[in-house]
Amino acid sequence: MEIELKNIHKSFINQGKQQSVLKGISGEVEKGEILTIIGPSGSGKSTILSLCNLLQTPDEGELYVGGKEIRDWDVRNLRRYVGIAFQSGPMMKGTVLENLSLPMQLQGRTLESPQTYMNYVGLSEELLSREAKELSGGQRQRLSLARTLVNQPSVLLLDEVTSALDSKAAQEVEELILSINKDHKTTILWVTHDLAQAERVGDQTWLIMDGQLVEAAPTNHFFFEPNDQRTKEFLHSSRDII
Ligand SMILES: Nc1ncnc2c1ncn2[C@@H]1O[C@H](COP(=O)(O)OP(=O)(O)OP(=O)(O)O)[C@@H](O)[C@H]1O
Numbered sequence: 452m453e454i455e456l457k458n459i460h461k462s463f464i465n466q467g468k469q470q471s472v473l474k475g476i477s478g479e480v481e482k483g484e485i486l487t488i489i490g491p492s493g494s495g496k497s498t499i500l501s502l503c504n505l506l507q508t509p510d511e512g513e514l515y516v517g518g519k520e521i522r523d524w525d526v527r528n529l530r531r532y533v534g535i536a537f538q539s540g541p542m543m544k545g546t547v548l549e550n551l552s553l554p555m556q557l558q559g560r561t562l563e564s565p566q567t568y569m570n571y572v573g574l575s576e577e578l579l580s581r582e583a584k585e586l587s588g589g590q591r592q593r594l595s596l597a598r599t600l601v602n603q604p605s606v607l608l609l610d611e612v613t614s615a616l617d618s619k620a621a622q623e624v625e626e627l628i629l630s631i632n633k634d635h636k637t638t639i640l641w642v643t644h645d646l647a648q649a650e651r652v653g654d655q656t657w658l659i660m661d662g663q664l665v666e667a668a669p670t671n672h673f674f675f676e677p678n679d680q681r682t683k684e685f686l687h688s689s690r691d692i693i
Pocket residue numbers: 463464465472490491492493494495496497498499
């Protein structure tokens with residue numbers, strides 16, 4: 452098992468009040484599997500991702516990554532093992548090469564053959580000397596994925612990585628992610644608002660509502676024959692909106 456959550460709780464203090472955001476989440480993700488995580492806005496999906504690479508720590512419960520409890524991981528090693536990419540593909544000031552090299556630079560190393568990474572994600576090598584901020588949304592997202600790949604992560608956490616892109620770029624980035632999964636057996640936890648995408652790419656799907664895991668099932672099963680009434684209602688109302 453690559454990821455295992457056992458009764459995970461997480462609260463935040465917001466405006467002086469304690470807000471319980473995850474209320475006892477338990478679930479498992481196998482090595483090489485793509486888990487799609489769906490649910491209403493504010494239900495706790497991104498918080499689950501943030502626990503898996505120690506951007507946050509759980510208040511209660513156990514979380515195993517690669518068989519090791521999250522609190523036993525050295526943060527720097529964990530972040531090499533678990534890569535994360537966000538909606539906007541955030542870049543620092545500087546060239547594409549500087550941005551791509553960042554993970555190595557942080558380890559005091561140099562990135563060998565940046566061209567290989569550029570080619571892999573479908574970016575021209577000529578872009579290496581350009582300012583990263585000048586890239587289009589789709590190019591930035593490709594670069595952001597390339598940057599996570601530099602560490603050869605076993606797990607990738609994806610938070611709405613295609614939702615800011617036009618449909619062509621979104622499709623291309625989606626295909627890129629599927630080939631990363633296939634080529635490297637990377638385990639992927641993929642938060643998305645796009646239910647059609649969750650259905651297309653997932654092996655397993657979770658529905659999170661109000662900090663609880665309402666339903667976890669193989670993706671086909673989840674979309675065709677959901678068990679829980681709340682899943683049926685969520686799928687129904689979301690499809691109405693689309
Ligand atoms: N670092 C934080 N500090 C305080 N509150 C937070 C923090 N991170 C998340 N929250 C709160 O936790 C709740 C769940 O947030 P989270 O981002 O996990 O939801 P989500 O399901 O990913 O939402 P969305 O689909 O809108 O991205 C929200 O009410 C949010 O305000």
